Amino acid sequence: MPRPTTQSAWLNNTCRRCTCLFSSAVLSTFPPLVTAVLICHPDLTHDMMTGINIEPEAREEIVIRCAWLVNPGEPPRQNIRITIVDGTVAEMCETPADELARVEAVALMPSFVNAHTHLEFSRLTSPLSPPAPFTDWIRSVIQYRSEDPHELHFATDGICSGLRESRQAGVRLIGEITTTETGVRTLQQKLQKSQMSGVSFRESIGFSTEHISTQLNVADRHVRVTPASDTVTDRKYLVRGLSPHAPYSVHPELFEGLVDIARRSSAPVAMHLAETVDEVELLQNQTGRFVNFLQSLNIWDPQTLSPGTAPLRYLEKLAQLDRALAVHGNYFGRDEIEFLSRHPHVAVVYCPRTHTYFGHKSHPWQKLQSAGAVVLLGTDSRASNPDLSVWKELQFVASQKNAAPIWELLPMITTSAAATLGFDKTDFVVKVGNRFQAVSLPCQCDSELHLNATLIRSAEVTEMSL
Ligand SMILES: [Zn+2]
DSSP: OOOOOSGGGGTTOOOTTTOOSOOEEOOSSSTTTEEEEEEOOTTOOTTGGGSGGGGGGOEEEEEEEEEEEOOTTSOOEEEEEEEEETTEEEEEEEOOGGGGGGOEEEEEEEOEEEEEEOGGGTTOSSOOSOOSSHHHHHHHHHHHHHTSTTOHHIIIIIHHHHHHHHHHTTEEEEEEEEOSHHHHHHHHHHHHHTTOEEEEEEEEOBOSGGGHHHHHHHHHHHHSOOTTTSOHHHHHHEEEEEEEOOTTTBOHHHHHHHHHHHHHHTOOEEEEESOOHHHHHHHHHSOSHHHHHHHHTTOOOTTSSOTTOOHHHHHHHHTTSSOEEEEEOTTOOHHHHHHHHHOTTEEEEEOHHHHHHTTOOOOTHHHHHHHTOOEEEOOOOTTTSSOOOHHHHHHHHHTSTTOOOHHHHGGGGTHHHHHHTTSOGGGGSOOTTSBOOEEEEEOOOSSHHHHHHHHHHOOOOEEOOO
16 A cells, blocks of 8 residues: 655545544555545654654554455444455444545455466466367367477466465465465566466376376475475465366376375365366277377277276275365266265366356356355466456356355355465455455445345455555
């Protein structure tokens, strides 16, 4: 937040506490939503406060009066006054009657969590084609990556651009799939700089046996970093996890080895699972498009997969971990849903607009939630999605038939998502004692029904964290 830098910016204001000439400033960045007031430091005398150098001693107070406060899983609260001191929420109450005229027509929500991204693709301006068949889309991804053989731009420009876009869209925590060491380092540095946090799920791909030991070594190094290479501060911003890519790209022995490493190091794991009908057919019968695809890459071995394998087999392994993400789950059936309802530490990450881009039949997210399973939302990448706004993913979900009000779905991109990624879920609630991290959007309505409709059709949110 900008501070006044010259004495002229402090004129005509008084300290809220004692009426000294120590000043207040109306912030140019958030008009007309907030009024910022500087309070003199209790240890300073009035004489001391006449100088221009007293700014570092000041305490900053910001008062926000919003028409609606929308916290995850709670009924929305109307006409709320929030007092923020030094960036922390100090008080929240109903706006007093004599201040109601100053309530702004906005809804406030906590910052968001995007549970599944591949920021390396963030320089794409539109999704890669064709969306079907899925194996042809994978060929386009391989082609796109081959244009940057050293992967420097993926690992630097793409991640930087993706983090910038994410932060502007109100995201403070991401679950990111990383594919190179350069990518991990870039992510670590830029997260800290952007005041964001994330999990780097190091991706492993290897369907033939010859790649297993190399991939296991890379994964082991990634999660077993020494204190010299990762400081405590680094670890606050970045948690290290693993990502066996998918059943069609990871040998079963490699998958089991990665789960073992993750279990020993308490690392979270994210895996694409049950994404397409073709993948389910490959596991069940070892037939279909994926066989042709793997044959064309000269890595198909009919002995690799056991007949009758189901996505459930992979979920059972993932459930041995402290926490895991089963990404997509578009074709989870009754057995998988029942299993996930008993293992809520394995969350499903539904990527709604990516799901639509590929033309899948309806996602079982409502069946999963009704059964008690945990469902989160992710954007996936710009290779299959027009942007990285996880808020738009939630709007998309909330507009579906029989969907609950948006505040009941909000944990999918806030508290539930943070907990599954291993972070403190209470950080993603606007409440007294928390750092103020929030987004706002225009909202002029008087009822919860109208509020829900307004939130679903609103434009992009404005990131307003301090
Ligand atoms: Zn993905």
